[in-house]
Amino acid sequence: MNKYTYCLYNGKRPVSWVSAILLVLALVFSGAGLAEVPNAVPPEGEHKGDDVPQPIHFPHDTHAKINEINCMYCHTYARRSKVAGIPPTSKCMGCHSVIATDSDRIKKLTEYWEKNESPPWKKVHDVPDYVHFTHEKHMKRFLFDNEDMEVERVSEVCAFCHGEVKDMEVANKVKPLNMGFCQRCHEANGGPSDCWACHK
Ligand code: HEC
Ligand code: HEC
Ligand code: HEC
Ligand code: HEC
Ligand code: HEC
Numbered sequence: 001m002n003k004y005t006y007c008l009y010n011g012k013r014p015v016s017w018v019s020a021i022l023l024v025l026a027l028v029f030s031g032a033g034l035a036e037v038p039n040a041v042p043p044e045g046e047h048k049g050d051d052v053p054q055p056i057h058f059p060h061d062t063h064a065k066i067n068e069i070n071c072m073y074c075h076t077y078a079r080r081s082k083v084a085g086i087p088p089t090s091k092c093m094g095c096h097s098v099i100a101t102d103s104d105r106i107k108k109l110t111e112y113w114e115k116n117e118s119p120p121w122k123k124v125h126d127v128p129d130y131v132h133f134t135h136e137k138h139m140k141r142f143l144f145d146n147e148d149m150e151v152e153r154v155s156e157v158c159a160f161c162h163g164e165v166k167d168m169e170v171a172n173k174v175k176p177l178n179m180g181f182c183q184r185c186h187e188a189n190g191g192p193s194d195c196w197a198c199h200k
Pocket of ligand 2: 054058060063064069070071072073074075086087121122123124125126155158159162165166170171
């Protein structure tokens with residue numbers, strides 16, 4: 001008997017199958033975190049990106065989920081500029097000069113650091129140059145100026161355009177980020193619709 005069947009049978013009599021199914025659904029959905037970003041209509045559209053071979057297999061889940069490191073601790077610029085930015089190796093070494101130093105991947109990271117180089121990370125998301133995009137405006141609207149939203153929930157805003165990166169081992173493109181995707185979300189959330197907003 002696993003712990004859930006135990007829960008179901010520890011009363012005077014077994015609960016009905018209907019309530020058992022409802023209970024299981026409730027457990028599944030509470031685990032999936034159904035809370036939504038307030039004052040926002042999430043964008044629609046999925047994409048199946050290929051894995052991008054990176055110089056070091058960097059596990060987002062280990063950092064952002066298991067160790068609960070905030071997305072913006074590493075992607076520092078998202079709040080105030082066009083780009084979100086990839087953290088410099090010095091930021092990694094703040095931890096990895098002492099954490100997991102025996103691992104092959106951290107040895108490779110340390111080699112780059114000692115050569116004064118950054119691992120040549122490959123881009124996963126790339127909109128064409130004729131498209132104007134800025135992280136700052138979106139982070140303001142959906143996070144910092146969103147009065148019902150807690151800043152700790154930042155990853156849910158990132159997820160609009162990048163999916164649940166904290167559950168990914170290696171960052172992958174899972175949203176189309178094409179014109180229709182951007183335009184539909186602008187329409188649903190009161191963003192600009194004129195061509196020149198996105199094509200400067
Ligand atoms: C705030 C601390 C912290 C920072 C900053 C940090 N990491 Fe980590 N990293 C960890 C922890 C904790 C683990 C899990 C270690 C373990 O499981 O033994 C880890 C694990 C890893 C692993 C897997 C190691 C293995 O083989 O199991 C890699 C690769 C890695 N980090 C790369 C990086 C890179 C690259 C950066 C910079 C972009 C970075 N880390 C920044 C704390 C950090
Ligand atoms: C410990 C530092 C660290 C943390 C914390 C972290 N990232 Fe990253 N992120 C990286 C590094 C290093 C890369 C480059 C390697 C790669 O693309 O896999 C990266 C790549 C990405 C990319 C792909 C960038 C591109 O090239 O298009 C996205 C999107 C991303 N991160 C989002 C997030 C989100 C969302 C969170 C929070 C859930 C987060 N990251 C937390 C270090 C971090
Ligand atoms: C409204 C959509 C949207 C949101 C929200 C968003 N991004 Fe992005 N992100 C993009 C687009 C589009 C690109 C590609 C930009 C380009 O090619 O110039 C990108 C690129 C990136 C990159 C690659 C490096 C760079 O700066 O261009 C990282 C890392 C990244 N995003 C992390 C994040 C993180 C972390 C968050 C949440 C704090 C976030 N993004 C929120 C759309 C978004
Ligand atoms: C989650 C919904 C959403 C998605 C997805 C989204 N946007 Fe936006 N965007 C908005 C909203 C809402 C605003 C208005 C923000 C404000 O003014 O407070 C905005 C503002 C902007 C601005 C600033 C316009 C200006 O001049 O002030 C640009 C540029 C932009 N978006 C481009 C894009 C592009 C390009 C994409 C697709 C890669 C995209 N957006 C995806 C919701 C979204
Ligand atoms: C909310 C942002 C946004 C707005 C508003 C927008 N576009 Fe785009 N547009 C994009 C993005 C993102 C792409 C890149 C598509 C891709 O990578 O496939 C694009 C691509 C294009 C292209 C290249 C051809 C193609 O379809 O791939 C043309 C032409 C274009 N847009 C014209 C327009 C015109 C005309 C308007 C006004 C009616 C407009 N766009 C409004 C975001 C926008």
